[in-house]
Amino acid sequence: MCGIVAAVGSDNVLPILMEGLKRLEYRGYDSAGVALVEAPGKLGRAREVGKVAALERLLSAAPLTGLTGVAHTRWATHGEPSQDNAHPHVSGRIAVVHNGIIENHQALKAELIADGYVFTSATDTEVVAHLVERELKVHGELLAAVGAAVSRLEGAYALGVIDADRPDRVVGARHGSPLVVGISDQGCYLGSDPLALLTVTDRFVYLEDGDLVEATRKGCVVHGVDAAGIRQPVVREVLRYEHDDQAVGKGEFEHYMLKEIHEQPVAVANALEGRLGSDQVLIEAFGPQARQLLGRTRQIHLVACGTSYHAGMVARYWIEALAGVPCQVEIASEYRYRDVVAPPGTLLLTLSQSGETADTLAALRHARKRQEENYVGTLAICNVPGSSLVRESDLSLMTHAGPEIGVASTKAFTTQLTSLMLVALALRQLHGGDRDLTARLVHRLRYLPTLLGDTLQLDGEIAALAKGFADYRHTLFLGRGAQMPIALEGALKLKEISYIHAEAYPAGELKHGPLALIDGSMPVVALAPMDELIDKLKSNLQEVRARGGQLLVFADPESGLEQEEGMTVVKVPGCCRFLAPIVYTLPLQLLAYHVAVVRGTDVDQPRNLAKSVTVE
Template structure:
């Protein structure tokens, strides 16, 4: 989950590295550091905390070197301090490495290197990499890195430089993302395209067990056994201005307000309303296989897992598929029967989530058709699945996912409709859903126009240290997402339950200091939800209800209320989600927390 950026070319490296780190800070912010190298020597700077601390440290310094690497850390081995901050170096201070991942055999390697006379200065697993490179260096940095890699077990994305072999960056990948950026007489490396999109829109996504040597204006790629590799170049489909705050105080709020356009982008060119069908080009090559599926397993983590839970209801409503949803981190440990009639749908914002990636690799090994739903073009999951669909939502910088969740729900409806029109969905049903999708952006805008009401509710409820979220059917998963958002950014404890579970334990927590956020839908579960609310009120529990326009009963049974527009049943979770996102945001703002960079969290989970 750490962030890596590197540059070699004709320009001064330090400003480019610092700018890249600022754009990568959502990947980790325990500490940060950079090193620039030249024949005359190297200059390394490291700090604890945010990238702004590093920026202050090097401000005004003369750093003319045109080659360097940098890192922002999310700690795995070793406490966040300056000593453990990357880049790491060897005893001679000629070799430097930045690393994302976990070296599983680092203790054994450390013991062997110490026996050979090496002196270690950090608690990190990364230091063994640079010590190995120094040990094996014999005039060629790439040869030393290549030899060092033979000894490493675990996952890594690394970049290495040396004053002994300057104007060269050697990068390698196994399990952690590494992206090469191609410029004119300059080359870039990063763990995320956001770090380099200001400088180039031409990138290469490295795959596992690959190594590359970057020099100004050129690169060479090879496998770990030294076989040359030619890799496709991708064009980044968004611009640096997409990452700006545009006047918003936080990226999270900006991205919540992006959602009308997010919905439009998810639907654009993908709906034939008159025929009631979805048009998803990314699935077309495998449609014969998709039409013959009997079972669909959705694998995902975090917010994407909640999207998958809602997706189960969507696919069950529109298709004949038997649908299961699995946490990707647990999928590998189940004894599942998979064959060519099983599809495994992997949902991931980044397309690099390590557990989700491992799940699809296991599924492919066992013969299942793999489908991806990701936001990042060219990401590992996008490349390794048999087919898939992109969100096209643009970059999401806030650690707490908002617009990608909504985009995922829209596309899950389109995917299910595509299959369902071959099975059980009538023309009229298809047309009805697509027309409702066309209305959705304006309905999201309607909710955002009333954000001040949510702000006022958050001012009242942020004083509580514990919250309960409840819902039924699709709204049980929406409750889980609402609770997660509140926990992530405000640090308020929140639990989510399917409302039918209230009497099986959670109701014992209810008192005047334990509020409930109750989610009501205009469906068969409505009366039961009202009964749940009445049970909570009977025990003095405050209730904030999120319900639909036209609901006149609920107001008599709750303390506070917010209504969302009515829409198609399968789209209602999208509209219910928007006020929960705003509620979490405003609670966090009143509590003064770091909204875009919540403690202990990073945007992309690329290590196990």
């Protein structure tokens, strides 16, 4: 979950490294650091606790210069945020930055201490620096030394390594954590995410697990491991990044999160583009194997984490109702650690925004090892085309959300939901569902971006309501049916960025325990679309009112719910019940955002969190 960037060029690379760190700060912001080869044999290093701005201030007082360097922004795992624990870590003439976790670092540390090495941090990364330094004495060349060192590592890692005696190169390694190579006429670069390098190039090589790369200002050579376990040069495709660099700016908005909330109509339109015919979903647009794979599907295991898991929970309602295909939704970190029974004809459907989520990737690999004969195949829904999840799946459906910088997911979630609705309708078409309903839903999907734009007009009204939430310490969210996962997502957003404790329940479960929490100090947020459960929901709301609870209800204009003492009603544009989960997501995102602004929290970079969870 840390961010790494490295560069070797024909001019001072410090500005490139610092800009890369700013763009990677969504991956972690406990500390930041850089190391450059300032002259042959001389390493310069600067590290600081806190965000990249703190490192920037340090460097403005004591700047570094060099044609080769590595940089890092940290999300702490081993060792508290401190200057000693900040990357890069140095051993002799070697400097290393690392994303991931070295699981056998304790055993390696004991071995290195016995060999005379002194440790100055509590991190797992420092063993890598010392290992490379030791191997360099044996092999005399950086690429071979890194190769020998990583052969000893267990766990996940992306590495950037420089040698003060060889200022013309950077060596990178990837196993289980993302690493891309950026290529330009001015130099060669490494990064955890292409976003870090868009100011210098739009051409990237996505490394695969086990790859080493030797980058020089003239280009790069990738070394992979063949079936016999022998490392040798390999050709990896060079891809152009598909999003404009301007997409990573905040524009006129105060925060990335608010910008990304308001980008959702366009993002959803992009997710639908080229995938809808006149009255059906264009299954071939999913990929050449889609019709065969989905046609053979008799059961779905849907695996995801966090916000993506909530999207999967909504999809279960859609897939079972629209396609009649049983759907089991699993948290990825649990799926891989239990004895899963996959009936014949099971499709493994994985959801991940980054495509590098460690638990989701591990679940995919675990499933393929255990019961591959029962799986018809694997389908990934993802926002990053070159990611590990996409490369390792039989079929992938890209969400086309564009870059999402705010740590709390917004448009990545709604584009996942949109993509999952496409999957549900594709399954319906292949499994003999009624064509009239399919055609009506396809028509409504075309109108969905406009409907989301109309829903965003509630921004001002919700901002005014948010002021009343600032002093609350707890909030309860209620939903029924497919709105229950949206209530969970709303509660997650509120606690992520405002630090108010929030939880969600099916509204029908109130009487089975949560009703004991209701009093005047516990606001209750409820979702009331016009569906078959609206009358039952109204009864649940009366249970809250009878106990003195304060209700905030997001309701369909036709629901019959009106403003009363103790109940505030916000009218959400009317929509069909199947698309209501997507529409009702937006008011909850706006509520969380405006409450966080009132409370003065760091909206885009909430404490203790990072965007891409690449560690277990």
